[in-house]
Amino acid sequence: MKKLFTVFQFEVMSYIKNKSFMITTILLAVLLGAATFLPRVFDMSELLGIDNVSEEKPEDGSGEPGESLDEKEKTKLGIVDASGYFQEEMLKEAFWDAEFQFMDSVDALEKAIEGEEVEAGFHVIDDLHYEYYVLNKSIMDENQYVFNSLMSLVHKQVYCAENGLDFATFMEEYEADVNCEEKILGKDGEQNYWYCYALVMVVFIMIVMYGVMIATSVTTEKSNRAIEVLVTSIDSAYLLFGKVFAGAVAAVVQVGLILGAVLIGYSVNHVYWGDKLDMVLNIPSSVLIGFAVFGIGGFLFYAFLYGAMGALASKTEDVNKTSGAVQMVIMIVYFVVMFQLQNPDGIIMKVCSFLPFSSYTAMFVRIGMGSVAFWELAVSAVLLYISIFFSGWLAAKIYRMGTLRYGNPISITKALKDMKNAE
Amino acid sequence: MKLEIKDIKKSFGDKEILKGISFSVESGKALGLLGRNGAGKTTTIRVLMDVFHANSGEILLDGKKFQPRKVQIGYLPEERGLYPKRTVMEQMVYLARLRGVAKQQAVGNAKKWLDRMGMSEYQTVLLEKLSKGNQQKVQLASTLVCDPEIVILDEPFSGLDPVNSQILQEVVRELIADGKIVIFSSHQMSYVEEFCEEVVIINHGEVVLSGNLDEIKREFGKDQLVLSGVELTAQETETFVKEELGSMVEVTGTTKDDVIVRLNERTGRKELLKKIVEAAQFDVEHFETYKPSLNDIFVAKVGEEA
Numbered sequence: 256m257k258k259l260f261t262v263f264q265f266e267v268m269s270y271i272k273n274k275s276f277m278i279t280t281i282l283l284a285v286l287l288g289a290a291t292f293l294p295r296v297f298d299m300s301e302l303l304g305i306d307n308v309s310e311e312k313p314e315d316g317s318g319e320p321g322e323s324l325d326e327k328e329k330t331k332l333g334i335v336d337a338s339g340y341f342q343e344e345m346l347k348e349a350f351w352d353a354e355f356q357f358m359d360s361v362d363a364l365e366k367a368i369e370g371e372e373v374e375a376g377f378h379v380i381d382d383l384h385y386e387y388y389v390l391n392k393s394i395m396d397e398n399q400y401v402f403n404s405l406m407s408l409v410h411k412q413v414y415c416a417e418n419g420l421d422f423a424t425f426m427e428e429y430e431a432d433v434n435c436e437e438k439i440l441g442k443d444g445e446q447n448y449w450y451c452y453a454l455v456m457v458v459f460i461m462i463v464m465y466g467v468m469i470a471t472s473v474t475t476e477k478s479n480r481a482i483e484v485l486v487t488s489i490d491s492a493y494l495l496f497g498k499v500f501a502g503a504v505a506a507v508v509q510v511g512l513i514l515g516a517v518l519i520g521y522s523v524n525h526v527y528w529g530d531k532l533d534m535v536l537n538i539p540s541s542v543l544i545g546f547a548v549f550g551i552g553g554f555l556f557y558a559f560l561y562g563a564m565g566a567l568a569s570k571t572e573d574v575n576k577t578s579g580a581v582q583m584v585i586m587i588v589y590f591v592v593m594f595q596l597q598n599p600d601g602i603i604m605k606v607c608s609f610l611p612f613s614s615y616t617a618m619f620v621r622i623g624m625g626s627v628a629f630w631e632l633a634v635s636a637v638l639l640y641i642s643i644f645f646s647g648w649l650a651a652k653i654y655r656m657g658t659l660r661y662g663n664p665i666s667i668t669k670a671l672k673d674m675k676n677a678e
Numbered sequence: 679m680k681l682e683i684k685d686i687k688k689s690f691g692d693k694e695i696l697k698g699i700s701f702s703v704e705s706g707k708a709l710g711l712l713g714r715n716g717a718g719k720t721t722t723i724r725v726l727m728d729v730f731h732a733n734s735g736e737i738l739l740d741g742k743k744f745q746p747r748k749v750q751i752g753y754l755p756e757e758r759g760l761y762p763k764r765t766v767m768e769q770m771v772y773l774a775r776l777r778g779v780a781k782q783q784a785v786g787n788a789k790k791w792l793d794r795m796g797m798s799e800y801q802t803v804l805l806e807k808l809s810k811g812n813q814q815k816v817q818l819a820s821t822l823v824c825d826p827e828i829v830i831l832d833e834p835f836s837g838l839d840p841v842n843s844q845i846l847q848e849v850v851r852e853l854i855a856d857g858k859i860v861i862f863s864s865h866q867m868s869y870v871e872e873f874c875e876e877v878v879i880i881n882h883g884e885v886v887l888s889g890n891l892d893e894i895k896r897e898f899g900k901d902q903l904v905l906s907g908v909e910l911t912a913q914e915t916e917t918f919v920k921e922e923l924g925s926m927v928e929v930t931g932t933t934k935d936d937v938i939v940r941l942n943e944r945t946g947r948k949e950l951l952k953k954i955v956e957a958a959q960f961d962v963e964h965f966e967t968y969k970p971s972l973n974d975i976f977v978a979k980v981g982e983e984a
Contacts, residue, residue: 488773
């Protein structure tokens with residue numbers, strides 16, 4: 256165990272002395288932590304869609320933000336309204352950045368559009384029908400949506416007038432607020448969805464990124480030929496375990512520092528954010544514990560396999576080639592879980608939450624969004640941790656077998672076959 | 679301390695690389711492992727170091743099963759390398775600690791060996807910043823940092839410049855004087871001849887010659903003489919030997935100026951000298967006992983297939 260600690264210590268120092276690793280960690284933690292303070296310094300109410308900073312109206316008192324726009328910048332629209340439903344003020348309120356020209360006929364409207372005097376125009380037929388004229392319709396054109404709401408309002412006015420109803424009273428009842436107090440007895444899938452989504456992403460990135468780092472560190476010892484001295488000094492299993500544990504600690508520390516900076520920053524500034532990021536950053540402790548148990552377990556499971564894949568390559572540029580099969584499994588698990596995120600209690604997620612190569616992500620999604628019995632958690636965790644032991648054992652065997660095999664990358668099937676023959 | 683290798687066999691797939699290697703070496707002695715490329719020297723060393731497991735045979739240290747990780751061994755493999763991105767001191771201490779040396783002791787040993795190699799000022803320098811020659815010195819110092827009882831050097835002189843070769847020679851002499859077991863493989867016979875009391879010549883995975891070097895030389899030179907004449911070429915001397923002395927000796931080799939002959943069973947030296955004096959039309963320059971070099975022995979044993 257003392258030697259395992261020696262390897263662990265040496266490998267951890269490799270990460271600490273790696274300038275790019277340290278700079279990335281510190282820079283990301285500082286930048287993302289600082290980003291949580293932005294709403295204190297800048298008015299981000301419009302971006303965030305919150306009320307703490309109100310939209311400032313132009314100082315000339317004209318009433319709408321759009322009125323400060325230069326006349327040339329305003330969109331010019333035409334309207335043919337024989338029935339006289341629309342007044343200029345009403346149109347201004349809906350199309351605050353546009354200027355309307357009232358026209359007598361559809362011909363005049365068409366000519367104005369073709370002559371590019373106006374960009375588009377409306378021909379009001381009655382309170383439920385209108386025509387929209389435009390030369391070339393842009394994908395971003397929203398004029399019809401805005402005008403639809405205006406037409407709807409006009410129709411209500413006409414209806415009230417025809418039926419002797421008071422329009423104000425009608426609208427008050429029509430748009431009466433409905434109050435609902437949620438009493439969720441289980442889990443709020445809508446709210447929990449986003450942090451589950453975020454955590455699935457985080458654990459996926461951690462496994463792929465740090466897995467490749469671990470594989471590369473194993474291959475580096477082969478490529479710089481230090482491996483022979485190492486395996487004659489210490490049991491190769493200690494070498495691999497030391498490397499994997501060091502990689503795991505580096506990953507947890509780096510991700511922990513970055514996430515910690517963001518979470519602390521957000522907890523200090525959540526009021527300025529209007530609690531808008533609660534759905535991602537306000538994670539219940541049960542999910543965090545599930546993430547720790549299953550996320551770290553899954554990380555270790557794959558880290559050992561990545562270590563073994565590193566031993567199959569002799570050059571660092573071959574690491575991606577040898578670790579392709581493991582990457583593929585991780586990708587498949589990632590997509591399956593992502594596609595099933597809205598169905599956490601479905602059969603696919605249930606199966607995935609027990610399989611060791613997918614439980615690391617499927618189980619904490621079920622914890623966050625579905626219903627999980629304690630026995631399910633216990634069985635899945637036991638299966639995962641037994642599998643970690645097995646993947647560590649297998650990786651140590653492959654690592655030892657691949658030690659002095661330089662040259663072309665060894666395929667995993669050949670490695671397993673050679674291991675079997677060696678026994 | 680006595681290290682014994684007994685009838686080691688090792689195959690890779692269907693190919694048998696070692697076909698029963700046996701030899702032994704004791705403390706305070708150096709053993710030279712010789713052989714052509716691919717003969718099985720490195721495989722023998724790797725089996726000894728438990729990098730490869732032997733198919734059969736045994737390795738004993740003082741009569742007990744040899745476990746390389748339980749004895750302090752300084753191993754310099756043929757494929758060398760350390761950590762380019764770590765400082766000299768860091769990696770030396772790491773390697774010593776992997777061998778079970780306490781941290782303080784490891785630091786002390788590292789300083790001692792760096793000092794011995796004239797590398798003290800490079801303790802905190804990254805390995806990749808050093809010249810190739812200095813990296814070789816660090817590699818050698820790292821081999822010895824665990825204060826080993828057994829030192830195994832696989833082709834230690836290959837790639838060394840003359841200055842580093844000189845340092846290595848001195849270090850090997852010191853290790854032998856300190857009572858360590860030293861095993862090294864080499865192509866350079868002069869080094870083996872200089873340090874090794876014992877030699878093992880391996881060819882095609884088999885030991886073709888082993889034993890005390892002096893005895894081997896004596897045995898190999900037994901009944902052989904070096905002959906030459908003043909102002910005679912080796913070819914002229916050889917012609918004379920074949921024509922005049924053919925019934926008494928057989929030519930076993932020639933050097934630049936001399937001919938080496940073996941006396942047949944019925945012929946004595948005095949008798950041969952008398953015959954030469956009678957038959958020779960030239961003055962005799964050399965008539966002496968043949969003392970073969972290790973190179974001569976090596977070529978005689980494995981060189982005929984070259």
